[in-house]
Amino acid sequence: MDIKDIIAPFAVWKRAFEKPFTVRKPIDERPGAPRYRGFHINDADTCVGCGTCESICMNKAIDLVPVEGRSPSGGDSGLRPRVDYGRCCWCALCVDICPSGSLGMSNEYLWIDSDPEVFRYVPGVDPKPWDGAELGYRRAEGYRLLDMERVPMPELSHAEGVKSFLELVKGYSREQAEREADRCVACGVCVASCPAHMDIPGYINAVRGGDLETGLRLLYETNPFPEACGRICTRACESACAIGSGGDPVAIRWLKRYIADQVELADYGKSLPRAESATGRKVAVVGAGPGGLSAAYYLALLGHKVTVFEKDEAPGGMLRYGIPEYRLPYPALDKDVDYIRSLGVEIRHGATVGKDPALAKLREDFDAVYLSTGLPSAYRLDVPGDEHPRVLDGVAVLAAATRGEELGLGRRVAVVGGGNVAMDAARTALRRGCEVDIVYRRRQVDMPADPEEIREAKAEGARLIERAIPLRVEDSGDGGARFVWNEAEMVQKEPGKRPVPEPIPGAVVTERYDSIIAAIGQGPELSYITEADGVEVRRMKPVTDRTGRTSVPTVFAGGDLVNEKKDAISAIADGHRAARAIDRILGGRGD
Amino acid sequence: MSRPKTPYVAPEERAVPDLDSGKYLVMWQGPNHPGITGNMSLRLVIEGDSVVDCETHVGYLHRGFEKLMERRLWMQNFPLVCRIAVPEPDFNEYCYAAALEELAGIEVPDKAVWLRTLSLEMIRLASFLMWIGGQAGAFGHGTIAQWSVTMRDYVLDLFEELSGGRIYHMYIIPGGVRADVPPGFLRHVLETMTVVEQNLKDIELVMFHNAVMKMRAVGLGYIPPDWVDRYGITGPNARAAGFKRDLRKDRGYLAYPRLSFEPVVGAESDAFERARLRLAEMFQGIDLIRQIVDFLPSEGPFRERLPNPLHWKIPAGETYVAAECTRGEYGFYVVSDGGDKPRRVAVRGPSYTHAVSVMERLVRGVNIADVAGLMVSLHTYPPEIER
């Protein structure tokens, strides 16, 4: 030991004159770092109430609670997360995982109260001093816990696709499907949006786990058209998908298709239920479209003998005659229909109800009747000259294509309308080698067609003419027709309503076409209901209660004919609902 | 003036004192004792001022982590693991993440490797700063504790800036890290290192050139070299006994193979030697941090994309990932049965051996006033014993 060991410690004294390290609260402020994980904030308008924050929270510090002024709708459950700071550990995994990106943390870390109960609040709903804090923990750029990008679907190239009627979408491989299924957070927000309320998280979970038998069973619980819906469903679920609130929604439709594609028809019976015993009751279904056959399937499952009356030569309705085969190949549709048939459902083709047999006869011969005749014919353009022979019915064109008939469209074709029928007609015409113009009254964004369909139609070479109000059709004198329209501008007439196209004075365009395909909308065929049948019809729709029952207790109706959504999945849901209601009037329990 | 360099080494076999003889007194030290890092207690049997027997009692900090982890998803355990060793949480994060990545076959981006290394070196410094305060305090130099704890707070400020948390950083997430460095951060790191280095020099002056410290620490808690393997002693406790063992070199994980440093090795193997060695490692740590700041890539991803954490399943398998923490070998043994939750996670904290079997033996024959100083010189953190 040397003298330094005695002297050195006195060096401490120099510190006596230094500025202290301490922060004198409340004189000195000491804000949290810009990334500080302080109290939660939530943009309650962006939040969709999916509860993924709750799922990831390892402390169970988050509850999903109803909040005032918010009710469930579309892709929003109406619930909002409430944080219990008695449990929260400020790990911010909730922020990291939040699909919409609404959750964050402020950099505020001081909150003093004598009442322990207050340390539990709904961020963004219960006002707090740190609401809207600029600073605080946010998910770093380039860092997501969830995969917000959809697994790309292998598809034929546009150049390739337009050459034939081969199916464009090739379907996921097992690896792709499982990867896509992995993106789902199983929040279940989508279920309400599905007209059939399919157990979407359930079957996606089955895909993820490779348990396709369970997947198929879950599909058939609410939808006997998985092959068809897996291809052409309007997929309201994907618009509601919570993942879609901050990225690409989960490809729910493709996953459904994946399940159905993977299981051989011969193996369906292994996972699907069958009727335990026959009830001896008979039900007639009018129309072998998705709605009618859905009703037939569930009625057959309940043990009833079902006969389907169909005017066309093949089953499927619009799925067959309205949707081109490059979107829904006939073998896929046949698989769905064949399984329904395998339960003993009889389909009588070429039977036009109203002519033979009459509805009255069905009511007499069967214990119940389900009407699902859809919207079989296109409306006219409703302009002078629309009776011109070169003005064609869009629905009829598609049906003729299905039947393999020569369409005789000529070289230049105009398709008038912005719905899926218009897109299908346009793409069918493209595949027949036509030059196609799609003429629409409003803008592309206003089109009711699936945006994907519009994109693809354009990519395949269709020209989109927007804001064109049809004025008239004139004969061109050379076997074609001149289509005259007025260019329009969009005018916001009433606040909150969608803008209306207003013609620009003088801006009249005339184009010559070989064919003009009208696809502005379709109407019902109701001549088979006579006054004597007593089925109350209002505004060309049979009046039904929510189970599909008409004013005649044994007659039910559903599908496009009745519902507002007018898509396959709604028709399927109607068919299922009506089947349960019919079962109840036939003495069953309806389940 | 000071103790002999090679003091009495207690026999391995424990002679249980006859408490009825009236010669002995049973005295509990802890669980609440300012000289002990964390909450554990020593049941001391003393004769006069000397300890003749000791039993350690842990359990005050048992939170059942390993059980809790078995019922949480792989990712849900990420916020949990850091809490296993409070003053040095990042090693838990690293070992857990690295084990998962190994089992799941995930390659971590280079930037994340550097940021992880930075994070681990920063916490090493913070942990040592806490230890040096405890060590000085245990020998009556409370002022040094005040300085060093302040310095630690400055390092924690850096963590707050980097990760958003001071104590539990939850920064090293499976797959990488949670964020890149914020703007200005590296400058703050270097500035803080300057301040800490300056302070350490002061501490060195007043603590290691200090007659009282030398009288109390020299010769205290001598660990014979043959105990090192016998008792599974690791880290500075082993290095102070002359073993050049450092997992950063031996395992060469993270960015350590790309950094220039040599393990600090001692020889005397007593409390003073261990303290000197740790001080040297602190200076070394500052140097390493500066090197990391130099090398840190400015571009590139900081995290590899993982499967959805809600469904993440890790292929069946097992691994043991260890890292050199301030106290020695910190390791995670992780077993997956292929499910979405761990089958088993076992945490190997270095204090497990140091604070229990080594401590019980070392403390025999020691003056009761030196028990706390001895314990701190082993640098033990009870929470990692009980998990």
Add this chain to the structure above:
Amino acid sequence: MRELADMLSGRYGAREWHDQRKDLSSVTVDASKLRDVLTWLRDEAGYAHLAFATAVDEIERKVFRLTYTVHNYGTAHGILVHCEIDRDRPVMESIHRLWGQAWTYQREMREWYGIDFPGSPRVDEEFVLEGWEGPPMMRRDFDSLAYSDATYAERPGRETRDPAAYMKEKLYPEADA
């Protein structure tokens, strides 16, 4: 490594050698051979460091799988040495004479899994669970959540809703009708 693996299998019937990393392998031996294997590894093969020992409850197979982790500083290589014991009669030979800290791991396994190590010092003493009367807590069949629910009261006022169920209740309650 191959050499060591062959040596262990030849001498002790060790099996399932697996190289997890270049610096970590695992191997399984019969429980009756474990102490000999560890002794040999420690004294002859340079694996002088026992990092830790623990158990894994393989309840499905009705065994406890024990893991002893040894490390060779010379070659910077570690081995996870496994052996399995009957879960219904969990008794294992003690290695407290091989390593000075081994008894603590054995005491821990005794408390957490109910595995007995006859002869191990203070093996029946409580380790971290003072006053614990439940079954060994690390066994897979001890349901910690059920225990917690039965033992502690949930703080009042907590209630959560499932988005799908809530939306159904509000938007289409008739679906089940």
Add this chain to the structure above:
Amino acid sequence: MGYATFGEVLEFAIGRENAAVDFYRELSGIAAFAAQKSTLAEFIAMERGHAAMLEAMKARGTVKLSASTAVDLGAARRVEATDRPPAGMTFQDILTAAASKEARSFELYGRLAREAGDPGIRETFERLAGEESRHRAYFQDLYEREVARDN
């Protein structure tokens, strides 16, 4: 020539509304099936409401008749053209016919209101014009929703 007193105007309007009822009735007569009939029945009820409103006005004498109030019905009578939907009329046909009928009525009452010197009469016609315009909007809306969904 073509000028009429208010009383006559009222009579004329009542006649028009009744004619509309007859028009729909007639359509209903050629309607081939129940659904068409029920749609037309709804429209008949609407027009009956108009006629009833005018009848009540006349009966109550709400509007003081004045000799000076005379309006030109000539033009009104001239616009009385009817285009008849075909026998197999669709919903589209019915709605188109109904909407154009309402549009013409709106035009007529609007002009009558402008020509009427008396504020009371003007108000009556404005009310009728408003009513017709609402009906037309209703039909157009129905058309947009039910017929031209894809347009």
